[in-house]
Amino acid sequence: MLRVFYAVASATMLAIGGWMLAAPASWFHHFPAALPDTGPFNPHLVRDLGAAFMVMAVGLAWCVRSPRCGRVVHLGVTAFLVAHALVHVGELVGGRLPHRHWWLDIPFTFLPAALFLALLPAALRRADDGHPRAPSP
Numbered sequence: 197m198l199r200v201f202y203a204v205a206s207a208t209m210l211a212i213g214g215w216m217l218a219a220p221a222s223w224f225h226h227f228p229a230a231l232p233d234t235g236p237f238n239p240h241l242v243r244d245l246g247a248a249f250m251v252m253a254v255g256l257a258w259c260v261r262s263p264r265c266g267r268v269v270h271l272g273v274t275a276f277l278v279a280h281a282l283v284h285v286g287e288l289v290g291g292r293l294p295h296r297h298w299w300l301d302i303p304f305t306f307l308p309a310a311l312f313l314a315l316l317p318a319a320l321r322r323a324d325d326g327h328p329r330a331p332s333p
Contacts, residue, residue, distance in 0.1 A: 281309040
């Protein structure tokens, strides 16, 4: 189950990260999350985020082929996505983003973080050989 999730997440992050790196203005103005509400376009910042997405995509793809690395990679991706979601919550609660952004952030920011967070226990249970760990006595 985790391998399929990692494959889909990797492909999605690869596509988004590639778009950010190749055409940052296009991503900023056409991604369906109303990014211009967050401030002026900054191509360097978009490419930085694109690089982070590419690193996560490669890590998750590696986990598809080598499940032993899943715990560490899953934890790292989860930490980034949850931190990113918390930044958005702070912006929304602080009034720096319009309230309609709650609806935009649900599918694009909060849902990915929640999915990785929900699957974190399963990823942490995996033993070094890629099989589920036996329960502790």
